[in-house]
Amino acid sequence: MAHDQLEQRAAPVAVGGMRVQDVGIRFKRNRQSRRNFKDLFAGKDRRARPGEFWALHDVSFEVKPGESIGVVGRNGQGKSTLLKLVAQVMFPDTGRVEVNGGVAPLIEITGGFVNDLTVRDNVYLTAGLHGMPRREIDETFDEIIEFAGIGDFIDTPYKHLSSGMKVRIAFAVISRLEEPILLVDEVLAVGDKAFREKCFTRIDELLAGGRTLFLVSHSERDLLRFCTRGLYLDKGALVLDAPIQDVIDRYNADYPS
Ligand SMILES: Nc1ncnc2c1ncn2[C@@H]1O[C@H](COP(=O)(O)OP(=O)(O)OP(=O)(O)O)[C@@H](O)[C@H]1O
Numbered sequence: 218m219a220h221d222q223l224e225q226r227a228a229p230v231a232v233g234g235m236r237v238q239d240v241g242i243r244f245k246r247n248r249q250s251r252r253n254f255k256d257l258f259a260g261k262d263r264r265a266r267p268g269e270f271w272a273l274h275d276v277s278f279e280v281k282p283g284e285s286i287g288v289v290g291r292n293g294q295g296k297s298t299l300l301k302l303v304a305q306v307m308f309p310d311t312g313r314v315e316v317n318g319g320v321a322p323l324i325e326i327t328g329g330f331v332n333d334l335t336v337r338d339n340v341y342l343t344a345g346l347h348g349m350p351r352r353e354i355d356e357t358f359d360e361i362i363e364f365a366g367i368g369d370f371i372d373t374p375y376k377h378l379s380s381g382m383k384v385r386i387a388f389a390v391i392s393r394l395e396e397p398i399l400l401v402d403e404v405l406a407v408g409d410k411a412f413r414e415k416c417f418t419r420i421d422e423l424l425a426g427g428r429t430l431f432l433v434s435h436s437e438r439d440l441l442r443f444c445t446r447g448l449y450l451d452k453g454a455l456v457l458d459a460p461i462q463d464v465i466d467r468y469n470a471d472y473p474s
Pocket residue numbers: 244245246272290291292293294295296297298299
């Protein structure tokens with residue numbers, strides 16, 4: 218059957234769900250190697266040009282609303298890139314990513330925060346961009362700051378916060394958003410033990426409320442605590458999509474510590 222016909226037959230993606238189909242993304246190894254004039258007319262082909270490599274290739278999976286998915290793999294295998302595609306801050310070179318519903322992304326330490334703005338302005342900006350009305354931000358502002366435990370730094374430029382404080386305020390805001398999908402990269406590893414526990418309780422609450430979760434982690438304990446399903450990426454390929462315990466077992470068998 219033709220690809221177009223298959224696409225027409227695919228069921229619509231439910232709110233909080235997604236469909237990732239034959240996705241590939243290609244990066245340059247070396248920023249110096251610019252695309253040449255001929256490349257501009259070459260269109261999207263499936264070959265990596267010299268100096269380029271596929272950070273993800275032929276990745277396909279579907280997610281139902283409310284699933285909690287752990288993304289597993291060694292350093293540099295495409296986990297963060299996959300989350301960026303789901304967050305739609307990056308677009309694939311091949312295939313397509315369909316996400317139904319907003320995404321609250323706690324990916325990379327800045328979490329989309331603007332360095333030169335104060336903590337207060339960042340809270341208003343991020344929450345506002347995700348559709349939270351100003352009145353609601355006013356009402357939740359103190360609670361967000363209290364959760365982050367950074368009351369003395371409200372008017373400090375974000376860039377002057379410590380790494381741990383940046384994660385605290387980013388998590389406090391992102392986890393208050395009403396988006397159906399939550400993405401959590403390894404950033405939480407930066408937080409201290411007490412704060413991590415607070416975050417984990419919040420994630421439990423969000424999951425109980427039916428959120429869809431993607432969690433990138435190297436901690437078996439955290440993966441088993443939150444996730445039912447695992448995606449194992451190796452060399453940019455989705456090697457296994459299975460229950461989380463099976464994915465962890467396979468990863469440990471491939472790369473014993
Ligand atoms: N914007 C970019 N430009 C060029 N290469 C990139 C870019 N982003 C990521 N890469 C490369 O793509 C590959 C996959 O990176 P990614 O950050 O997705 O890996 P990861 O599995 O999340 O790794 P880690 O566990 O170390 O966080 C790596 O080789 C990385 O260097």
